[in-house]
Amino acid sequence: MRKFVCLICGYIYEGYEVPEICPICKAGADKFEEVFENKEDGIYKRFKVEKKVKENDVVTSFYLKSIEKVQLKKHKAGQFIAVKLNIDGVDEVRQYSLSMKPGEDFYRISVKREEKGLVSRYLHDNVFEGDVLEISEPLGQFILKDSNRPLILMSGGIGITPVMSMLYEASNSGREIIFVQAVLNSSAHTFKSEIKKIVKENNNVQTEVFYSEPLDKDKIGVDYDHLGFVSNEWIEKSLPKDGEFYFCGPLGFMKHIYICLTNIVTDKSSINYEVFGPSADLSEK
Known part of the structure; x- marks a missing residue:
């Protein structure tokens, strides 16, 4: 076999x-x-959970370091690792995007707890600092292309993980970057402080944050920039038509963004995306 x-x-x-x-x-x-x-051993290697950080009410990050203390393979921004867990005697494998800057001495995955997600619930509830996980080397082809064109990174919910790594990778390139993040409200706003730090340190980075259901304590102009969803009108008005677009998120969000972008760009090769789960034709309604 x-x-x-x-x-x-x-x-x-x-x-x-x-x-x-x-x-x-x-x-x-x-x-x-x-x-x-x-x-x-090239498929799965043993990594220790160095840190477990609660990002918000639904997302927790796991910082993973090699037990063998070998130099890690530098991932390409946008790639993922496969995580293998034995749950009740059954091996379960899931893929999680790497959410940190390429070239670090650790891997970071940021996992949303899904109430019906066997592995995500197990990671949140049963995996702690000091525990050992089996993970693969970085995989995937949703990666940044070489380009000097404006870079537009768009995410919905936990779809921020691969584009967060892209933001880190591109932020010091000097190219214009627009980072669009759509979330429910502050309770699900992932990497808020990290992104603010990147913007402060790089004057080529602009952020646009959408809250669809802000909490009473959430302040527009402080916590977020726009109320509601990323609309077709906003995309047409606010985003450069000659940019390179990368986006990831729930399937409904992905289909909406894809259709909106096909209305404003002539070069379809500039539209890049990753679907979590089985692939889908985003042009289908």
């Missing part, structure tokens, strides 16, 4: 021949790479 890993989503397939299509992300056979038995 042979093993193949999908370079797009991290799915590991066991069989005699490379699969024609990934059952998770629908990538073709050319996106699979064979993993040989003597490279088994």
Whole structure:
């Protein structure tokens, strides 16, 4: 039996021949790479939870350091790692985007607790500082392209994780960056202080924060910039048509942003996105 890993989503397939299509992300056979038995440790390695940080009411970050203390593979901004957990005797694998600046001596994943999410609930409730997790090397092809065009990073909810890494990577490049974040309110506003620090240190970075249901204590102009959702009208009025667009979030958010962007940009190759879970055609209603 042979093993193949999908370079797009991290799915590991066991069989005699490379699969024609990934059952998770629908990538073709050319996106699979064979993993040989003597490279088994190359799939999952043991990392210790160095820090566990509660970002807000729903998101917790896990800072992971190699037990072997080897130099980490530098991830490309936007990539993810696969995390393998044994829960009640069953191995469960999930993919989580790396949310920190590439080149650090740790990996950071930021996990939203989903009430019906077996693994996310386990990480939040049962994994603590000092515990050991098995993780893969960074994978995925949702990464920044070389470009000097304005960079527009857009996220909905926990979709901020890959674009946060992109923000770190691009912030000192000098290119114009517009960082658009859509969240419910301050209780779910992830990386608020980190983003403010990046903006303060880099005058090429502009943020636009949308709260759809602000709390009574949330102040427009202080905690957020816009009430409601990222509308087609706002996109047409506020974003450069010659930019490079990267976005991630819930499927409804993704479809909305995709349709809005196709109305204003002529170069469709400038529209880049990542779907959490099985791939989907964002042009379908």
